[in-house]
Amino acid sequence: MDILIHNTSKFMKYSSKLLEEAVNAFGNLPGVGKKSALRMVLHLIQDKNLKSEKIVKALNELQAGLKKCQVCCNYSDEDICNICSDPHRKKDLVCVVESIRDVMAIEETQQYSGLYHVLGGVISPLEGIGPEDLNIDQLCERVRKKQIEELIMAISPSIEGETTIFYVSKKLEDMNVNISTIARGVSFGGELEYADEFTLGKSIMSRIPYSQSMNG
């Protein structure tokens, strides 16, 4: 029984070009490698619940129907999103975030009843993202036209994030609006020894009186 070593000059991997193209299309998604993409595509081929059609339909509808809220720039199905149009929310408090994911994270806390403004990213010269690529002009316009008392900057504390906060605060310095940032420190339930040095250092620098922490 001699199984000859079979050297094809062009190394065949996929038995189907269509399959290969589908795997490449899924392999382009964030966090998906070639093996996961193949698993997904094979799953979709073998599936009897029409998951493949559901994906195609959802993507087509998304492309046709997704809008940006004209007030807060969040993704929405209407011209004004359901957060901005909710009459129970405080209209004079706006939380400025990078992306819709931050909106969803804050909404899940169920602790915030103001509105949002989605910047769509942070200023990052290295990645070629300038202030004009973000929804900063819309924010300034909003502060100018509507009665907004406070902007809470819930932006990640990176160099790019700090730059963005600084840029926005400079742009708004003539206007009558308070700008705050979210509190940073060791997280609840987090053990001191596992906190990174920077967070731990900052949390000692910005310590608060015990009586105040009891009320918060």
Add this chain to the structure above:
Amino acid sequence: MDILIHNTSKFMKYSSKLLEEAVNAFGNLPGVGKKSALRMVLHLIQDKNLKSEKIVKALNELQAGLKKCQVCCNYSDEDICNICSDPHRKKDLVCVVESIRDVMAIEETQQYSGLYHVLGGVISPLEGIGPEDLNIDQLCERVRKKQIEELIMAISPSIEGETTIFYVSKKLEDMNVNISTIARGVSFGGELEYADEFTLGKSIMSRIPYSQSMNG
């Protein structure tokens, strides 16, 4: 500054129904949770390289054009796949595997020059998969009609896999074909102490003479 706790009766999570549907469609894929699905969908929305169109196009084409090879039941763009139609391959040697992924894994070794037969799974009463759901009849037909000398059963050594091998061998016992299974043992480069007991035990039971191992 009092931020009231805002209790919406219906807990809103997505600002867009279309977005939610797309996330649900992607969240159905194997190994993808809601958070990864949201990340994928947001990536597709923000993407300028038309990745979303590529996925839609690839899935549509896959649905319209993907065939099963009439000989080996592997996925193919033609009626006969490029492995079965390759004139350089040994036609009398067939490796029986569960899925196209096993074909790709064996092809990557570049050590096998025979043909394949893809069963499409293993017999699993618990999951409701019987012999009639697999490509076993096609295999028997193939052995009956074509001159096949040997079937190599490259099936996973689970209870279901062993059942499948037993079922196939029973079906083919009247026919003039040799049935073998792939060798199992401690993998090359694997350290003995980390091999599982079952594999290690089996590899001692099925030891081979040293002179033979030198030739293999």
